Amino acid sequence: MQDKPLHRCDLIRFFNTTERGLPRILRELDLRLVGGTTRWSVVWRTLGLKEDQDPVEIDDLREPLLRAADVASLLGVSTSIIYRWEKGKLPKGQKPFPNSIDLSNGRRNSRAKRWRKAELLAWHTGKPIPRYAKAAPAFGALIPNK
Incomplete structure (x- = not known):
């Protein structure tokens, strides 16, 4: 199941942080827990990715991030x-x-x-770097030049 609930311990593992560091990351990313949980689609959206990802790449996206x-x-x-x-x-x-x-x-x-x-x-x-589906900007939003 792609969009299962994530608890605090799952987020600590995913963001590769501590119990003490998680609130700061959640605040900086404007990621709010509802009932102590969130979903993968919400986490991916806050990281600038599309909620619906290619099923082949889901396991890579769920891997803990590296410091x-x-x-x-x-x-x-x-x-x-x-x-x-x-x-x-x-x-x-x-x-x-x-x-x-x-x-x-x-x-x-x-x-x-x-x-x-x-x-x-x-x-x-030396292989091609995986490209994940990016979230579309909101209608009328200014797109930064990068």
């Missing part, structure tokens, strides 16, 4: 290199590093960044 330290150990480099790569300072000839997921709502110098394991493994092995 910079987790990414560094996965790729065998230091965390400072991960943040450098995230800013676009890659070795010559290297493909662009997968985009991070900002859980701080754009705060400067925030280290509340996470990555998806499937994207990192695809990048590391």
Whole structure:
């Protein structure tokens, strides 16, 4: 079932945070728990993704997000290199590093960044990075230039 309820412990595991850090992430993402739960579709929407995802990619989207330290150990480099790569300072000839997921709502110098394991493994092995369905902007909304 794609849209099962998520409890606080599920969100702590997914966002790779602590019990103490979860309220800040929920506040920054404007994610409200109703009756102590939320649904995958709501979490994906707050992260800028479409609620209805391709069934093939659902397992990748449900995987816990990785912190910079987790990414560094996965790729065998230091965390400072991960943040450098995230800013676009890659070795010559290297493909662009997968985009991070900002859980701080754009705060400067925030280290509340996470990555998806499937994207990192695809990048590391030279395969195409998975692209997930993005949410359509609300009618009449201004679309930022990126």
